[in-house]
Amino acid sequence: MRKNGQKVSKNRMKKDSKATRIVTVICLCWAAFVALVPLVWLLLSSFKKDPMARPGFMLPESIYLEGYISTFRDLHVMRYFGNSLLISFVSVVISIVMISMSAYVVARLDFKGKKLVNVMLYSTMFIPATALTYPVYNLVNKLHLYDTRGALILIYSCSGLAVSFFVIKNYYMNIPKEMEDAARIDGCGYVKTWQKVIFPMARPGIMTAGVLAFLNNWNEYYWASLVLIDREKLTVPALLSTFTTSFRTNYNGLFSAMVVIILPPVILYCVFSKFFVEALSGGAVKG
Structure with missing residues (x-):
């Protein structure tokens, strides 16, 4: 039976x-x-x-193929690729360094107001960019950064913090506490422990947050069209608006440029796909 x-x-x-x-x-x-x-x-x-x-x-x-030819020959799209690449890369480096260090403090240390810090960071996910238009625009003008790449770097470095913080902090929390205790016994302080132990072990999670932030900055249009005026400084999403005028839209050129623009994010994801899988599957660490 x-x-x-x-x-x-x-x-x-x-x-x-x-x-x-x-x-x-x-x-x-x-x-x-x-x-x-x-x-x-x-x-x-x-x-x-x-x-x-x-x-x-x-x-x-x-x-x-005239749309693709004109995109490179007439629009000089590689110049705008360079603008987007520079702005996105620098802003990602700044934001990831800040977030990875702050996430370590929140994930591994106990202090007063820890829950409040979490709530304040996560609440930024629900604030639309349009609600911040006036204060950010006013700040950029007061810093004399209007119509400069530095303005976009400043904005991008401080936007999308909650998502990157969430990914990195969850990965930190999966790292065994014993690894940190062993580093402390060897004489490492908080900074050296993060630099020598935590940061290398959390590399997949940090890389995932960095790629997500880069893709978000690469595709961003609202702030790029609001802050930048000089055509030589435009990013690739802002470039798409040049195909549409009050009387005519060049659809062939527009679609060709869109295909060219989406290639870098696709290639970037293919290169770093293993980090996505490892980080988003839980970030398990072998002890």
Whole structure:
């Protein structure tokens, strides 16, 4: 009787696991479909001479590359790539250094007002950028940073802190306390413990937060269009507005430029995908 009962339970477990796998595969296929449809539509449209004449997923009559050629030849898109790369990279370095150190204090140390600090940081996730327009704009003007790359670096360094803080702090909390205690016994203070022990072990989580912040800064349009006026200093998202005028929109050029602009984030994610998987799967550390 017991053997029969065990067989029945094993069969049920196998059926449940198969059903779970089927549902998982269906959900993943649907998610991939939803994610790829806009990209395929954009790519097809970029090869059409007049995307509005053959909209949607209609194949182009002939491959039209003038949009890509004009993006590099006439718009000098690499200049704007350089602006975006410089602003995004510098702001990510500044914000990640600040957040990784502050997250260490919150995750590993006990002090008065710890819960208040957490609440204040997480509350910034719910504040829209438009609500901060006047104070930030006023601050940039008072610092004489208007229409400079430094203004965007300042804004980007202080935006999106909550997400990076959440990722890094959770990774810190998964690091065994014994590693920190061993460093203290060897004579390391708080700074050296963070620098020599915690920071290297939390590298996947920190890299994930850095990549997320970089992608957010690369795709940001609101502050870039508000703070920068000089065309030579524009970032790539702000560049897209030049394809639309009051009388005409160059859809072929617009779609071609969009394809070129989304390539760096895709390549960046492919290079650092292993850090995403390791950090977002829990950040387990072997002791």
